[in-house]
Amino acid sequence: MCALGAVGVCLALPRRGLTPQVVGAAVAGLAAGVVVLALTLKNPEHRPNVYFYIFAAVALGSAVRVITHPKPVYAALYFILTIIASAGLYLVLSAEFMAFALIIVYAGAILITYLFVIMLASQSASEETDKGEQEYDISAREPIAASVVGFLLLATLTAFAFRGASELPGSVSATSGLTKHPLSVGVVERETAILADMPRRVEQELRRAGLLKDGDKVVVSEDGAADVDLAGGTIGVVRASGGTERVAIPAGFMPKNVESVGFNLLRDHPGSIEIAGVVLLMAMLGAVVLSRKQVELDEELKKQQAHRLAGEPGEGGAA
Amino acid sequence: MMWLLAQAGHPVAMHEATLAHYLFVAAAMFVIGVIGFLTRRNLIVMFLCTELMFLAAGIAAIAFGRFWLDYTGQSLVIFVVTVAAAEAAMALALVVLLFRKRETLSAEAWQELKG
Numbered sequence: 173m174c175a176l177g178a179v180g181v182c183l184a185l186p187r188r189g190l191t192p193q194v195v196g197a198a199v200a201g202l203a204a205g206v207v208v209l210a211l212t213l214k215n216p217e218h219r220p221n222v223y224f225y226i227f228a229a230v231a232l233g234s235a236v237r238v239i240t241h242p243k244p245v246y247a248a249l250y251f252i253l254t255i256i257a258s259a260g261l262y263l264v265l266s267a268e269f270m271a272f273a274l275i276i277v278y279a280g281a282i283l284i285t286y287l288f289v290i291m292l293a294s295q296s297a298s299e300e301t302d303k304g305e306q307e308y309d310i311s312a313r314e315p316i317a318a319s320v321v322g323f324l325l326l327a328t329l330t331a332f333a334f335r336g337a338s339e340l341p342g343s344v345s346a347t348s349g350l351t352k353h354p355l356s357v358g359v360v361e362r363e364t365a366i367l368a369d370m371p372r373r374v375e376q377e378l379r380r381a382g383l384l385k386d387g388d389k390v391v392v393s394e395d396g397a398a399d400v401d402l403a404g405g406t407i408g409v410v411r412a413s414g415g416t417e418r419v420a421i422p423a424g425f426m427p428k429n430v431e432s433v434g435f436n437l438l439r440d441h442p443g444s445i446e447i448a449g450v451v452l453l454m455a456m457l458g459a460v461v462l463s464r465k466q467v468e469l470d471e472e473l474k475k476q477q478a479h480r481l482a483g484e485p486g487e488g489g490a491a
Numbered sequence: 492m493m494w495l496l497a498q499a500g501h502p503v504a505m506h507e508a509t510l511a512h513y514l515f516v517a518a519a520m521f522v523i524g525v526i527g528f529l530t531r532r533n534l535i536v537m538f539l540c541t542e543l544m545f546l547a548a549g550i551a552a553i554a555f556g557r558f559w560l561d562y563t564g565q566s567l568v569i570f571v572v573t574v575a576a577a578e579a580a581m582a583l584a585l586v587v588l589l590f591r592k593r594e595t596l597s598a599e600a601w602q603e604l605k606g
Contacts, residue, residue: 204519207515208512208515208516211508211511211512211515212512214508215506215508218506218507218508218509219508219509219512220509220512220513224512224513228512228516231516231520232516232519232520232523235519235520235523235524235543236523238523238527238536238539238540238543239523239524239526239527239530239531239536239540239543244533244535244536244539244596247536247539248535248539251539251542251543254520254543254546255546258546258549258550261513261516261550261553262549262550262553265513265553265554265556265557266557267553267556267557267565267568269565270549270553270565270568270569273569273572274549274568274572277572277576278542278546278572278575281576282542282575282576282579285579285580285583286535286538286539286579286583289535289583289586289587290535292587292590293535293586293587293590293596313529313530313531313532314529314530315530317529318525318526318529318530319526319530321525321529322522322523322525322526322529323522325518325522325525326518326519326522329514329515329518329521329522330515330518332514359560429565432562433562433565433566433569435562436562436563436565436566437566437569440563440566441563441566444566444570448569448570448573448574451573451574451577452573452576452577454577455576455577455578455580455581456580458580458581458584459580459581459583459584460584462581462584462585462587462588463584463587463588
């Protein structure tokens with residue numbers, strides 16, 4: 173199947189003259205579809221969401237179009253489509269924050285930069301070929317060798333996917349700590365810690381659910397952590413009358429995706445954020461230095477300058 | 492129709508067969524990026540293909556993060572996007588510089604770098 177995909181992509185790559193691009197794309201798409209179908213049929217009760225198939229098809233289809241389209245502007249636009257479909261895949265994987273960050277940063281910032289550079293670096297009309305496509309865009313370099321190498325890599329990776337990830341140590345499905353509670357043990361502890369760090373949000377949610385009256389408060393320890401017991405499903409509450417009691421956690425009380433990612437980022441990887449900032453700063457400086465236009469002096473000015481430089485010592489010597 | 496849409500929400504663990512689908516999509520997208528990088532001769536499209544590879548790595552990271560019920564995968568993708576942005580800025584500055592020197596975007600204009 174991977175060989176079929178290789179033939180398809182190879183045919184779809186741009187080449188001189190009449191090219192069977194459509195046929196190639198159809199063959200490659202068929203190969204990818206058969207592989208995904210085989211994955212699904214191998215374990216039909218664990219098939220992914222139907223949206224997965226839609227987004228995956230769009231993402232892979234437009235990815236093929238990125239590398240096959242002879243015009244760079246269209247390639248960049250197809251890449252935006254790939255990004256949006258990938259954001260859809262992220263949504264299906266319940267990574268909402270990253271999905272929208274991807275659209276904003278990638279499609280909104282990076283790709284627009286690409287489009288600007290493509291337009292900045294486009295050639296003058298006299299050098300263009302008849303259809304406005306450059307020679308180096310029309311013909312691919314070593315399409316057969318590249319396709320063979322690429323799809324050998326894909327065959328290896330797909331073999332891993334078919335064999336199953338259960339061979340990895342410590343997989344969630346293998347530990348089977350999920351029978352009693354939908355969360356495995358480590359996950360419960362982590363989500364509890366996240367909720368405990370947000371006593372005000374816990375209080376707001378409880379108020380909205382009608383579990384807290386005016387003057388009631390969530391029990392907060394000295395270091396500012398709310399008294400949340402996610403495994404037991406209760407939260408400690410101080411009533412306005414002075415007594416404490418434990419109320420049941422209402423449904424849908426889990427930390428949101430953004431909160432979890434934020435806590436993961438800031439609590440577990442604070443140094444990485446600093447490094448990312450330095451990387452971005454260096455990239456900005458580098459881009460400014462590299463793309464700065466060399467100031468070219470006017471020829472006359474240059475001559476005058478040379479004359480003055482040559483003349484001044486002589487005058488000085490005469491005086 | 493409900494059986495088609497049935498996908499468990501976040502706290503429920505994902506089965507490895509479901510994970511395999513996402514891994515296949517990530518692998519295929521990565522390989523498409525590799526092939527594009529090797530075959531295209533336009534400098535800008537070559538860098539676009541590296542972005543494609545970054546995107547595929549991000550899909551794999553998020554799928555694994557969902558599989559282990561861990562958010563480190565999503566944090567990783569944040570840094571992948573950061574590096575991609577930095578790389579795009581530098582690469583595009585370089586491309587503009589090279590274009591000014593040779594007035595072409597073809598990678599073959601710089602063949603003497605082969606040594």
